[in-house]
Amino acid sequence: MSNADYLSYGTADFALAPYGPHWKFMKKLCMTELLGGQTLEHHLPVRCDELKRFLHLLYKKAKANEAVDVGAELITLTNNMISRMALRKRFSENEDDADKVRKIVKEMCGLAGKGNVSEMIWFCKNLDLQGFGKRLKDVRDRYDTMMEKIMKEHEEARRKEMGDGIKDVLDILLDIYEDENSEIRMTRENIKAFIMNMFGAGTNTSAVTTEWGLSELINHPKVMDKARQEIDMVIGKNKIVEESDIVKLPYMQAIVKEILRLHPTGPLITRECTEDCNIAGYDIPAKTRVYVNVWAIGRDSNHWENPLEFSPERFLIEEGSGNSQLDVREQHFHFIPFGSGRRSCPGATLALKVVHTTLAAMIQCFEWKLGMEEMILWKWKRDLG
Numbered sequence: 001m002s003n004a005d006y007l008s009y010g011t012a013d014f015a016l017a018p019y020g021p022h023w024k025f026m027k028k029l030c031m032t033e034l035l036g037g038q039t040l041e042h043h044l045p046v047r048c049d050e051l052k053r054f055l056h057l058l059y060k061k062a063k064a065n066e067a068v069d070v071g072a073e074l075i076t077l078t079n080n081m082i083s084r085m086a087l088r089k090r091f092s093e094n095e096d097d098a099d100k101v102r103k104i105v106k107e108m109c110g111l112a113g114k115g116n117v118s119e120m121i122w123f124c125k126n127l128d129l130q131g132f133g134k135r136l137k138d139v140r141d142r143y144d145t146m147m148e149k150i151m152k153e154h155e156e157a158r159r160k161e162m163g164d165g166i167k168d169v170l171d172i173l174l175d176i177y178e179d180e181n182s183e184i185r186m187t188r189e190n191i192k193a194f195i196m197n198m199f200g201a202g203t204n205t206s207a208v209t210t211e212w213g214l215s216e217l218i219n220h221p222k223v224m225d226k227a228r229q230e231i232d233m234v235i236g237k238n239k240i241v242e243e244s245d246i247v248k249l250p251y252m253q254a255i256v257k258e259i260l261r262l263h264p265t266g267p268l269i270t271r272e273c274t275e276d277c278n279i280a281g282y283d284i285p286a287k288t289r290v291y292v293n294v295w296a297i298g299r300d301s302n303h304w305e306n307p308l309e310f311s312p313e314r315f316l317i318e319e320g321s322g323n324s325q326l327d328v329r330e331q332h333f334h335f336i337p338f339g340s341g342r343r344s345c346p347g348a349t350l351a352l353k354v355v356h357t358t359l360a361a362m363i364q365c366f367e368w369k370l371g372m373e374e375m376i377l378w379k380w381k382r383d384l385g
Contacts, residue, residue: 013193015201019274019342025184026194029176030346034169034194040350042167044243046084050077051358055240055365062366070214074207078354082202086169086195087150104143109200111136147192170195202347205265206354212263213255213359216310218368223312227251231364241360243353252360254312256352260298260328260337262310265351267295269339294336303334328352 011017014026033039054077061068080090154170167175173191176182217224230251235241246252269292277284299307305314315326326335328348338345345351362368 012187012189013197014346015197022184022190026190027342027346033172035346035350037349039167039169039172040353043085047081047354047357048242050080050084050090051361052240053077053080054358055361058362058366071207071211074210074358075204077358078203078207079199081354082198084168086198088168088170089150100146104139104146107139108143108196111139143196144192147195148188151188151191169198198347201345202350206351206358209259209263209265209351209355210358210362213259213355214362214368216259216262217255217359217363218370220310221369223255223310224363224368227255227360227363231360235364241357241364243357246353246356246360249356249360250316251312252356254315256356256359257315257326257328257335258310258312259355261304261335262298264294264298264337266337266339266345268292269294269336271343292336294339297334297336300334 014023014030017023017026030036054073057073058068084090151170151174154174158171158174170191173186173194177186177188177191217227230249231241234248235245241249271290271292273284273286273288273290275286298304301307326332328335328337333340336344338348338351
């Protein structure tokens with residue numbers, strides 16, 4: 001069993017589960033309830049609150065002329081959003097449950113991505129040559145203990161009807177777990193594994209994409225100025241941009257598309273054949289894995305003009321670009337930052353909401369530029385109130 005399989009409770013999760021009844025049920029559940037439009041709408045106040053907290057923190061640091069690690073603060077922002085949406089808890093400076101889960105999941109993701117010699121060489125499969133066995137068991141046991149505690153707290157609150165009427169992701173999963181007539185019976189391991197997927201796939205990815213976007217904009221001040229002009233013209237200077245405003249900001253949308261083209265959150269996508277097949281005369285046996293280089297596809301000169309140039313204009317309708325109608329979740333195989341097909345990322349909608357709004361708010365509220373020794377200089381532009 002690979003590191004990732006062990007950490008995901010033997011593929012009891014959603015991301016690594018084999019195609020079959022459980023995976024299809026979880027996919028349907030993700031698209032309709034867990035990450036569906038209604039659930040995202042219910043948690044809109046959570047995302048708005050966390051974004052305001054983030055902006056106030058930057059404002060406080062700027063006012064005190066303090067240095068700030070923007071990348072680290074973006075990760076904290078997305079962690080807080082996921083923590084509150086999934087568990088109704090937020091990261092804080094204290095060692096609370098949400099912070100412990102965040103740190104444990106980060107450690108689990110690091111171990112899952114490491115090459116394990118024991119699984120690569122068949123006669124070493126029973127040997128723990130790199131000491132991963134002990135580390136894997138330790139971190140999964142700690143995660144299991146922490147999640148069991150959080151789940152029992154939720155169950156106790158549900159029995160006492162102590163909730164505020166708005167269900168978090170864990171509540172929805174517990175509803176299915178307790179429903180004896182559910183299409184697929186969900187285990188506690190399934191729930192723990194899915195929450196791990198949310199933290200692992202939903203925090204660093206959005207934060208890193210936003211950080212890449214800010215980096216590109218700092219290096220292309222004309223693009224940033226154009227984005228700021230659009231925001232000021234459409235939104236005005238008396239309120240902070242919101243998720244519902246993004247649809248009215250086509251240049252901002254083009255910027256995010258260009259960021260995803262050059263800096264996809266998943267540079268490599270893995271797919272596996274479910275059965276024997278023949279492609280272009282080649283016999284491909286079942287279980288064969290293929291790795292799709294999304295990073296290279298986004299920079300392919302056969303599909304993109306000046307592929308290494310950061311140019312959001314390539315996605316604008318008024319520029320007459322053939323790429324203006326490209327959507328990040330459609331079947332345009334030269335632009336698949338979230339993958340494609342059945343295994344495409346179910347959290348794409350949430351990720352786009354977070355990246356669009358966060359980056360737009362940072363452009364709107366601050367001036368960003370490179371200064372001496374390539375340090376990022378920024379100052380507050382307007383009062384948040």
